[in-house]
Amino acid sequence: MKKARMFPFERNRYFYGKLLTVRDFESEQKYFNDKRRLLNRLLFGSGVLAGMQVVAVDDKTITVEMGVALDYLGREIVISAPVTLKLSMIDGFTNNEYKKNVYLYVAYDEKGREPVHSVGNSSVRGEETSEYNRFLESYRLYVKEEAPAPQSFEHDGLLEDIVTIYQDQDVRVTQRMPKFANPGEVLDVTLVVEKTLQAPRVSLSLAYTAEGFDPLGKDGNLVKFIEPGDKQDTEYRLSYSVKVQDLPGTTGKLTLNAGSVELLLGDNRVPIDHTVRHSIDIISEPVEERITKVWYERSLDQAVEGYADRDVCLAKIGLLQLGPTYMIEQVERVPFGEYIPNASLARRLSRSGKASALHRFYAEARAYDLEYGSKPELDVVYHPERNAFEFTLGIPKPQTIQDEMATGYVEVPLDPQAKQGPRFFSRGKRNYVTDEIVHGLGEGQVTVVVGLEEVPDSQAPVGSGGSKVYFGETDVFKDTEYEAELPNISFGTLIYPDKGSFRIGMKLAGSATGTSLRIRWWAFKKLPEGSRYPVADLRKAVDEAAAGSDNV
Incomplete structure (x- = not known):
């Protein structure tokens, strides 16, 4: 069922004296299956409904728990009992390179059951034949060693413009930005660094040019990422913000030109010789309305067939190479967020106050020291996903050096x-x-x-x-x-x-x-009370910094 032709629907018509053949019974099953799967696909989407947790049992073995999922054709996938397998025994796993991440998928699969003697076929063929009396609606686990393209996920491609800056077998660097924006809105641009556990330390610096956007932050259009030395993760995210200019009806562009990106893998500099560009529609209508409009204006073929060759990814498994073999170091469950939320739960959550919280703004603040004699610094970043402003205030040290x-x-x-x-x-x-x-x-x-x-x-x-x-x-x-x-x-x-x-x-x-x-x-030296930095001077410094900042 690579092609999702589940329509038009044709139902059996029964009448007295009708000769029922295999075709009639198959049509009966196909009618109900295809209609249910079409509604599953359009109403619920695809992903895990319940269970299917992946757990590392030991260095080389995983267990997949019981669970239910829908695939991208609306077919129900049921794992009725926990299954434990050595990773090397799962389809798609190869032993040519152990320093990698692998992705565990579950797919719908049908298996024949109860072989019986076929009387009709033996009379035609002149030999004894058998047929399966049942089909078991089952599943198949397999491994892919290549990460899926970020644009291949249905909702991600609808909501975000995703570009790839660099990719090899060990490291992938992508950048995400909302597809639609309103004038005056503050957008978060997110750098995503994905890597294997044994890949060299990643550091990245870039300078972007923007049309229709104003850079925010004290570093302007410069962005730097350095992988923390004390962590061992396979994915890192860094966000920076831009403000949308008052240019409704235009297309904003954020560009990384060739040569403006410096990527270091360990001590090796990797040349980036291509231009990366985001194109964002600046619109007057609310972004939610535009996204909803695009969603419902897609064709039926796009809705049903656009992701027909995709299965549900249950886990990203990070491997470490140990001499001639490997060990499982990390298991990240459902790494691409392929879950199907319960409609009743979603409604209750929306009524519990979370929806009304979208109309409120929250403030987060922190302060840091500057050298004596420096001007105070004020930086403001807006996080739209939680409606929060993050204020960062730099306060000059007092006249004393360190202590009294x-x-x-x-x-x-x-x-x-x-x-x-x-x-x-x-x-x-x-x-x-x-x-x-x-x-x-x-x-x-x-x-x-x-x-x-x-x-x-x-x-x-x-x-x-x-x-x-x-x-x-x-x-x-x-x-x-x-x-x-x-x-x-x-x-x-x-x-x-x-x-x-x-x-x-x-x-x-x-x-x-x-x-x-x-x-x-x-x-x-005994300093008088409050002499380190008088409150009045501090307030004056903050006011001066705020008045001269484009971020407020």
């Missing part, structure tokens, strides 16, 4: 014979003041604490002790196990609040040995 505390050290040479640097505490000089030190906490009052750091010898054995910092007079530890091998030095600090800097003054109280001293300092 900073630290550092100063190296002070002691050796009067040092070849480089000033000769501190030499020739009887016992006082020294450092150059200005910028503490990094900005202007204002700070408190500076200074200590003398003893750094262990790099040749000392492991476990002999780490560095120590002495505050105040070091001679208080004299004649104890904590005695410092450092001179006794008094410290003072000179703060410059208007400059955000300070100096350290030192006085040597005794003899000094060694070549240098390390002076460790800590600066502390």
